[in-house]
Amino acid sequence: MSDYQALMARCEARLAQLAAQAPIKTTPLAEKLEAEGISRRDFMKWSALTTTALALPLQFAPMVAKAAEVADRVPLIWLHMAECTGCSESLIRCDTPTIDTLLFDHISLEYHETLMAAAGWQAEENLEHALEAYKGQYLLAVEGAIPTANGGHYLTVGCKGHTGMEIIHETAANAAAIVSVGTCAAFGGVQAAAPNPTDARPVDRVISQPVVNLGGCPPSEKNIVGTLMYFIMFGKLPPLDMFNRPKWAYGARVHDNCERRGRFDAGEFVETFGDEGAKEGYCLYKMGCKGPYTYNNCPTERFNHHVSWPVLAGHGCIGCSEPNFWDTMADFETSLGRRELHSLDKTADFIGGAILGATVVGIGAHAVASIFAKDNKEEQE
Numbered sequence: 001m002s003d004y005q006a007l008m009a010r011c012e013a014r015l016a017q018l019a020a021q022a023p024i025k026t027t028p029l030a031e032k033l034e035a036e037g038i039s040r041r042d043f044m045k046w047s048a049l050t051t052t053a054l055a056l057p058l059q060f061a062p063m064v065a066k067a068a069e070v071a072d073r074v075p076l077i078w079l080h081m082a083e084c085t086g087c088s089e090s091l092i093r094c095d096t097p098t099i100d101t102l103l104f105d106h107i108s109l110e111y112h113e114t115l116m117a118a119a120g121w122q123a124e125e126n127l128e129h130a131l132e133a134y135k136g137q138y139l140l141a142v143e144g145a146i147p148t149a150n151g152g153h154y155l156t157v158g159c160k161g162h163t164g165m166e167i168i169h170e171t172a173a174n175a176a177a178i179v180s181v182g183t184c185a186a187f188g189g190v191q192a193a194a195p196n197p198t199d200a201r202p203v204d205r206v207i208s209q210p211v212v213n214l215g216g217c218p219p220s221e222k223n224i225v226g227t228l229m230y231f232i233m234f235g236k237l238p239p240l241d242m243f244n245r246p247k248w249a250y251g252a253r254v255h256d257n258c259e260r261r262g263r264f265d266a267g268e269f270v271e272t273f274g275d276e277g278a279k280e281g282y283c284l285y286k287m288g289c290k291g292p293y294t295y296n297n298c299p300t301e302r303f304n305h306h307v308s309w310p311v312l313a314g315h316g317c318i319g320c321s322e323p324n325f326w327d328t329m330a331d332f333e334t335s336l337g338r339r340e341l342h343s344l345d346k347t348a349d350f351i352g353g354a355i356l357g358a359t360v361v362g363i364g365a366h367a368v369a370s371i372f373a374k375d376n377k378e379e380q381e
């Protein structure tokens with residue numbers, strides 16, 4: 001059996017198992033789509049696009065559609081730690097609901113502090129109930145970093161005054177899978193930037209279970225929903241890169257798929273914001289674009305109904321899906337030049353003079369990352 005056949009068989013078995021369960025919610029997805037004027041044809045088109053975004057062959061498209069329909073069997077608990085809620089906003093803030101946002105409504109969202117109607121004691125009870133009722137089955141999404149200094153007391157949530165650290169340990173204990181949504185949960189984000197007074201840490205440095213990291217401040221709705229879809233389809237985590245980001249979303253550099261790449265190659269650069277080059281859509285590298293060092297699918301998937309992404313809007317990428325980008329990628333409107341990247345410090349030690357001797361763009365972060373990943377893999381084997 002080929003790898004794809006095995007994956008397909010796994011997916012079919014998983015979806016059949018979910019379909020046999022009673023839905024937690026009562027309105028079928030088809031009715032929700034119809035109420036929003038989304039046709040079956042649009043839905044099938046969405047399934048095909050999501051299949052390609054997930055780097056799966058098109059034969060999986062009907063299974064993506066099926067997975068969306070049975071998403072109401074999967075309980076989701078969504079926590080907010082230290083962050084700005086931009087990740088939730090990325091998903092829900094659009095002028096009309098997309099299939100991605102409707103899916104977020106269709107999956108059984110058991111707890112989400114900014115979206116649920118309950119407050120106070122009732123909200124706490126909802127969480128306690130969900131943790132008990134769906135033990136071992138729920139998907140845990142975490143937005144935000146966990147402050148750990150002072151016994152974790154820089155962050156307390158709810159009327160019982162539990163710290164973020166206590167909540168994350170309790171909720172992670174019986175989760176079927178854990179997703180860190182956004183750079184704060186994945187890598188610490190802005191609150192972990194120097195001097196990090198609250199000793200804020202990413203989720204995977206506070207708990208010991210495996211965590212999928214969705215870098216991006218915020219990540220796109222496609223990367224959030226695609227990750228949920230992958231879990232619904234296969235019941236497991238997707239293949240991950242060296243920072244535990246799904247390869248289907250973070251496998252290529254922003255620079256590799258940027259529509260201004262031809263300008264970069266031709267040496268056509270914006271010299272100041274608003275100049276003639278800016279009007280012509282020249283490359284933003286000299287204006288500090290960090291696309292050459294950043295792994296994300298922003299140019300192909302974009303944000304907000306596929307409307308735009310930073311470079312298309314006229315500003316360089318600030319590297320928001322990379323670990324420690326607030327410290328390593330700043331100043332955001334100045335190019336890095338030969339400065340080494342903090343997230344690749346270990347690599348810099350390992351590769352020594354090689355990285356420091358080449359121009360950063362010339363060597364390409366990817367080459368460095370691949371060498372490190374290979375080294376890491378060999379260590380694990």
Ligand code: FSX
Pocket residue numbers: 082083084085086087088143144145181182183184185189190216217218219
């Ligand atoms: Fe962080 Fe998400 Fe940036 Fe904000 O909450 S990734 S600060 S967009 O919203 O966690």
Ligand code: SF4
Pocket residue numbers: 254255256258259260261262264282283284285289290291292311316317
């Ligand atoms: Fe695009 Fe930035 Fe690369 Fe220029 S440097 S091609 S703007 S990603």
Ligand code: F3S
Pocket residue numbers: 216217218254294296298309310311316317318319320321
């Ligand atoms: Fe972030 Fe760069 Fe994409 S700033 S949103 S990774 S283009």
